[in-house]
Every structure is written in C-alpha cells, then in structure tokens.
C-alpha cells in the first residue's frame with residue numbers, strides 16, 4: 001500500500017527511488033511500492049492557494065515522477081474541504097515585480113509539465129476547486145470528485161480573463177459550447193453539474209473511494225504499452241503546450257500588464273475583503 005513514512009528530504013528524486021514517501025513543505029509524495037502509482041498531496045493550509053512555492057514544489061514533484069518513470073499520479077489535497085482555491089491572490093495584490101514574474105513563469109511551467117506528463121494522471125478532487133484549482137484538475141487525464149463541492153473557471157466573475165491556455169484546457173475537456181458558456185459566466189459547477197457537463201468523470205463517496213477509483217483508472221494502463229499511450233496523449237495535447245512554449249514571454253507580458261493595472265488592483269482588494277467578510 002501507500003507508505004506514509006514522513007521523511008526529511010534533501011532531494012525528492014533520490015528519496016523517491018528509496019522510500020515510499022517524501023515531503024517538501026507544501027507537497028507530499030507517496031508512492032505505492034507495488035503499483036508504482038504516486039499520490040501527490042497539496043498541503044498548503046488553509047486552502048492550497050497556489051503561491052510561488054507551492055507551484056514550484058508541485059512542478060519539481062511532477063518532474064521527479066517523470067524521471068523516476070512512475071506508473072501513474074493521483075493529485076489530491078490534504079484539506080477536507082478545499083482541493084485548491086486557485087492562484088494565491090496575495091501573489092498578485094500589490095506584487096513585487098520580480099516575484100510576480102517568477103510566479104507566472106512557474107505557473108506556465110507547472111501547467112506544461114502536468115498537461116504533457118507521460119504517466120497517467122488523475123485528480124482526486126476532495127474539495128472546492130475554483131479557477132487555478134480547476135486548471136490543475138482539468139490538466140489531469142481523469143477527474144474524480146467528492147459531492148457538495150464546486151469547480152470551474154470563475155475568472156470573469158472576478159473581473160479578470162482566464163488566460164488562453166486555461167481556456168484551451170477547458171475547451172479540450174468539455175468542448176467548445178459548454179466551455180463558452182462556463183467561461184463567459186464564470187460558472188462554478190456543483191459536483192453533480194460537473195459530472196453532467198463532463199468536467200469530471202466520476203463522483204466518489206470519500207477521499208479513500210476517490211483514490212481507489214483513481215487506482216482503478218490508472219490500472220487499466222498496465223496492459224497498454226507506455227510509448228504508444230504517451231504519443232497518443234501528446235498528439236492531443238502538444239499543440240496547446242507548444243503554443244504556450246512559443247508565446248511564454250508574450251503571455252507573461254499580458255499578465256503583468258493586467259496585474260499592474262490599477263483597476264485590477266482595486267478589484268483584487270475588494271475581492272480579498274469580500275473573502276474575509278464571508279466569515280464575519
């Protein structure tokens with residue numbers, strides 16, 4: 001089974017070869033010794049908002065799994081109610097220019113790595129998954145979600161526009177028409193709605209059930225030769241990855257322009273306030 005021994009790590013790659021479980025600050029990786037399937041758990045409390053460090057650690061973990069020829073990867077969250085709250089708004093609010101630049105370049109890198117990984121990937125969505133959380137989920141090949149949560153690209157509701165590669169990922173997942181409706185409305189789907197629209201593939205009754213279902217999905221590939229599998233996957237996905245690779249700098253500049261716009265800053269400020277007021 002998945003070994004959960006927590007180890008102090010120096011490099012994830014070396015430890016993955018030797019031990020069942022490794023942990024950096026915000027990401028835990030445990031590998032099933034028998035099946036070779038890895039569970040990658042985001043553990044940045046309270047809501048796994050994607051800051052520079054979480055993004056970088058996720059990217060490192062996924063690349064290490066690639067190097068170690070893992071048989072499959074399940075992405076999930078240590079939180080009981082949030083898979084990921086999307087991008088950390090604090091990275092974009094009154095940003096340090098060098099950090100926000102690295103933040104965006106790292107996010108691009110993470111997406112290209114996850115979307116194009118050779119191993120089968122499953123999101124076990126055990127909590128809310130708005131915006132960047134939805135992007136991570138959609139970048140996997142299969143999605144299993146627990147009931148009573150929400151998922152979607154809600155950017156327009158926040159007065160911002162999802163970047164073209166977010167849009168492409170959604171279009172590739174649910175098709176043009178449904179993506180157009182979802183993106184323009186900034187729609188957050190309930191688990192049941194997400195299943196109906198094809199944004200997720202299965203509903204699970206618990207996190208354990210989601211992991212078992214994910215293992216079953218990945219298990220199907222045991223009989224499929226890996227190379228044809230990967231080539232087929234990339235035939236479908238590489239065009240969008242290459243588009244971003246070629247336009248990384250333009251995409252970065254567009255992001256910086258939006259983020260540094262005083263109107264965006266005001267919008268982020270109000271949104272942060274509204275998040276805090278929900279509690280009061």
Ligand SMILES: CCCCCCCC/C=C\CC(=O)SCCNC(=O)CCNC(=O)[C@H](O)C(C)(C)COP(=O)(O)OP(=O)(O)OC[C@H]1O[C@@H](n2cnc3c(N)ncnc32)[C@H](O)[C@@H]1OP(=O)(O)O
Pocket residue numbers: 046047049081082084085086087088089090128130131132133154155158160161162163164251254255258259272275276278279
């Ligand atoms: C190239 C073209 C230009 C591109 C322009 C920019 C494109 C940007 C693309 C993507 C955008 C994003 O991903 S923006 C993030 C969008 N995310 C959301 O809208 C989700 C916001 N959060 C929530 O709805 C809820 O927090 C939750 C449903 C995820 C969880 O609810 P819960 O009740 O469990 O938790 P709280 O709401 O009490 O939150 C706890 C704590 O966390 C803070 N928080 C929540 N989300 C974020 C976030 N995304 N970033 C930073 N901080 C976040 C929240 O304020 C609370 O803080 P305090 O405890 O201090 O009050």
